[in-house]
Amino acid sequence: xxxxxxxxxxxxxxxxxxxxxxxxxxxxxxxxxxxxxxxxxxxxxxxxxxxxxxxxxxxxxxxxxxxxxxxxxxxxxxxxxxxxxxxxxxxxxxxxxxxxxxxxxxxxxxxxxxxxxxxxxxxxxxxxxxxxxxxxxxxxxxxxxxxxxxxxxxxxxxxxxxxxxxxxxxxxxxxxxxxxxxxxxxxxxxxxxxxxxxxxxxxxxxxxxxxxxxxxxxxxxxxxxxxxxxxxxxxxxxxxxxxxxxxxxxxxxxxxxxxxxxxxxxxxxxxxxxxxxxxxxxxxxxxxxxxx
Numbered sequence: 657x658x659x660x661x662x663x664x665x666x667x668x669x670x671x672x673x674x675x676x677x678x679x680x681x682x683x684x685x686x687x688x689x690x691x692x693x694x695x696x697x698x699x700x701x702x703x704x705x706x707x708x709x710x711x712x713x714x715x716x717x718x719x720x721x722x723x724x725x726x727x728x729x730x731x732x733x734x735x736x737x738x739x740x741x742x743x744x745x746x747x748x749x750x751x752x753x754x755x756x757x758x759x760x761x762x763x764x765x766x767x768x769x770x771x772x773x774x775x776x777x778x779x780x781x782x783x784x785x786x787x788x789x790x791x792x793x794x795x796x797x798x799x800x801x802x803x804x805x806x807x808x809x810x811x812x813x814x815x816x817x818x819x820x821x822x823x824x825x826x827x828x829x830x831x832x833x834x835x836x837x838x839x840x841x842x843x844x845x846x847x848x849x850x851x852x853x854x855x856x857x858x859x860x861x862x863x864x865x866x867x868x869x870x871x872x873x874x875x876x877x878x879x880x881x882x883x884x885x886x887x888x889x890x891x892x893x894x895x896x897x898x899x900x901x902x903x904x905x906x907x908x909x910x911x912x913x914x915x916x917x918x919x920x921x922x923x924x925x926x927x928x929x930x931x932x933x934x935x936x937x938x939x940x941x942x943x944x945x946x947x948x
Contacts, residue, residue, distance in 0.1 A: 668693075
């Protein structure tokens with residue numbers, strides 16, 4: 657999905673919140689923010705570009721200005737630990753469910769709410785679980801996902817945020833408990849925002865469950881531009897029977913692929929903004945399960 661007018665104030669607000677979380681002095685914030693405002697897409701001069709590509713440019717400016725290539729490392733570690741603390745009760749919830757795979761998929765989607773840029777700690781996520789688990793996924797959409805998983809010998813799973821990765825692990829465990837399929841989990845090569853990297857997958861034990869690889873992209877882009885990924889990722893993408901894409905950044909970038917490449921992608925994300933509401937026809941902060 658290319659940039660929409662709604663995306664510009666959202667990206668600018670996200671950038672400012674990010675800088676505030678880093679406790680950057682006001683004088684430096686002013687300088688960095690002025691530099692960010694010089695980007696042509698944020699001035700309405702370029703529209704055929706995705707939000708993750710714009711955010712990559714912003715992240716490069718911030719990282720260079722503060723001389724830190726993983727500014728939210730400590731925050732991501734805390735988010736992972738918080739979710740690991742909740743993991744046992746969430747796993748029990750899945751195991752007791754009449755439809756474990758559906759519940760695990762729904763939790764994985766709701767995990768997309770664990771976004772440092774949007775929410776403030778575990779209380780918010782627990783509220784989202786309580787409110788939204790009562791609303792099942794679109795029946796037809798889940799049936800398609802279950803059938804795709806059932807018929808897949810290999811799955812390529814693109815992860816999104818730290819913290820959220822714990823729910824991805826729970827979903828993958830549930831898939832493996834029911835079906836014999838090889839799953840490869842993909843993380844960012846370079847830190848960006850609060851997105852999961854290899855370090856996060858090691859912290860939460862994903863590396864002990866499935867093969868985990870970096871996407872190979874040589875920049876802090878919070879998405880998956882396939883043409884910039886490693887040969888390994890491109891090869892796995894071509895060979896996989898099913899692609900699972902988590903989060904908005906992965907959707908925005910993968911959705912711009914030619915139609916022939918999108919037919920085997922299933923997108924799991926949360927409706928966080930007006931463009932998503934309009935594109936998917938759902939309410940704000942509602943779970944989305946969409947198939948290419």
